[in-house]
Amino acid sequence: MQRIIQINIAGRIIPIEEDAYIVLKDYLNALESSFAGEDGREEIIQDIENRIAELFTIRLQTGSPAIDRSDAQKVIDTLGPASELHGNASGNTNNANTGNSYQRGNAYSGYSSQQQNYQRNQPPPFNYTHDRLLRNPYDKMIGGVCSGIAHYFGIDPMIIRLLAVISFLTFGVGFVAYIIAWIVIPAARTREELYNTNGGSPVTFHDITRNVGEELTDLKRRGEAMSRELRDFFSKKK
Amino acid sequence: MNVDNTESQMRKGLLELCILGIIQRQKEAYPSDILEQLKGAKLVVLEGTLYPLLTRLKNAGMLSYRWEESISGPPRKYFTLTETGGKFYEQLRTTWDELSQAVNNLTVPLL
Numbered sequence: 001m002q003r004i005i006q007i008n009i010a011g012r013i014i015p016i017e018e019d020a021y022i023v024l025k026d027y028l029n030a031l032e033s034s035f036a037g038e039d040g041r042e043e044i045i046q047d048i049e050n051r052i053a054e055l056f057t058i059r060l061q062t063g064s065p066a067i068d069r070s071d072a073q074k075v076i077d078t079l080g081p082a083s084e085l086h087g088n089a090s091g092n093t094n095n096a097n098t099g100n101s102y103q104r105g106n107a108y109s110g111y112s113s114q115q116q117n118y119q120r121n122q123p124p125p126f127n128y129t130h131d132r133l134l135r136n137p138y139d140k141m142i143g144g145v146c147s148g149i150a151h152y153f154g155i156d157p158m159i160i161r162l163l164a165v166i167s168f169l170t171f172g173v174g175f176v177a178y179i180i181a182w183i184v185i186p187a188a189r190t191r192e193e194l195y196n197t198n199g200g201s202p203v204t205f206h207d208i209t210r211n212v213g214e215e216l217t218d219l220k221r222r223g224e225a226m227s228r229e230l231r232d233f234f235s236k237k238k
Numbered sequence: 239m240n241v242d243n244t245e246s247q248m249r250k251g252l253l254e255l256c257i258l259g260i261i262q263r264q265k266e267a268y269p270s271d272i273l274e275q276l277k278g279a280k281l282v283v284l285e286g287t288l289y290p291l292l293t294r295l296k297n298a299g300m301l302s303y304r305w306e307e308s309i310s311g312p313p314r315k316y317f318t319l320t321e322t323g324g325k326f327y328e329q330l331r332t333t334w335d336e337l338s339q340a341v342n343n344l345t346v347p348l349l
Binding site: 010011012035038039040043044047048050051053054057058061078079080081082084085086 | 269270283284285286287289290292293294296297310311312313315
């Protein structure tokens with residue numbers, strides 16, 4: 001089963017399957033880093049997004065209900081891998097004479113110096129930031145702190161939970177630590193974030209206040225659900 | 239040395255000339271249209287290579303553009319040559335004529 005989400009790309013609303021979206025997002029991230037240091041980076045990427053939107057629109061017009069993974073991959077293949085698109089018009093660095101032809105007219109000398117710039121700007125290597133510490137809202141007992149930590153270190157959440165319970169019972173130090181972690185660590189918001197393909201941005205004050213608000217309402221809802229379950233449980237017993 | 243690499247270098251070198259030529263001939267052209275012609279002529283294999291070139295030519299003052307809404311898809315950027323771009327193109331075009339002539343003369347079998 002695939003969840004279909006709506007994305008806005010170049011001003012078009014496109015229905016796309018979730019894993020196709022992840023593929024696409026990765027590609028756009030790779031483009032971002034491939035064109036890093038290039039003057040017109042944003043414009044180039046915007047133009048490419050425009051083309052993606054156009055190709056998706058054509059695909060949807062042929063009767064497909066949503067863009068799936070193979071559609072997205074096809075479009076990416078048509079455009080070409082991010083690492084191969086930055087190259088300048090005159091080819092690679094070993095033809096040192098390419099600049100000269102532009103220098104005949106004075107008007108173009110600016111252009112030729114720009115060309116040399118492009119040759120110097122090697123694309124940075126792809127770097128995906130490592131896993132960031134996030135609370136897992138889909139696997140939680142209280143706030144998802146333990147399962148988040150477990151995911152971060154790649155161990156079973158039950159181990160962390162056990163350690164947490166032990167630390168709660170010893171003078172309540174763990175309890176205070178848990179509350180702080182709960183407030184400070186942001187929740188993973190999308191499935192993609194859970195897989196941590198996305199780069200980590202530092203937690204801002206705004207995030208923290210929003211976290212607290214959301215968590216309190218969520219906790220209230222869970223508390224109500226729990227007391228309802230308990231009531232049901234005891235009323236059945238009678 | 240391999241043939242593919244040399245061929246792709248030759249094509250790359252002529253890409254600017256061809257982009258400017260297409261735009262000049264039609265007075266105005268949008269990227270997908272330019273792409274279709276370049277792909278037809280086997281000058282471009284990966285579509286994504288066109289966009290950085292267009293932006294660089296534009297930033298170098300060779301091209302200008304205007305947005306136009308399209309019924310069938312996202313809005314299109316219609317490119318035209320600026321005055322500088324026109325001169326630049328003429329110069330490249332002359333060089334190409336001389337070059338292709340010279341290359342032909344040099345590589346034609348001797349009688």
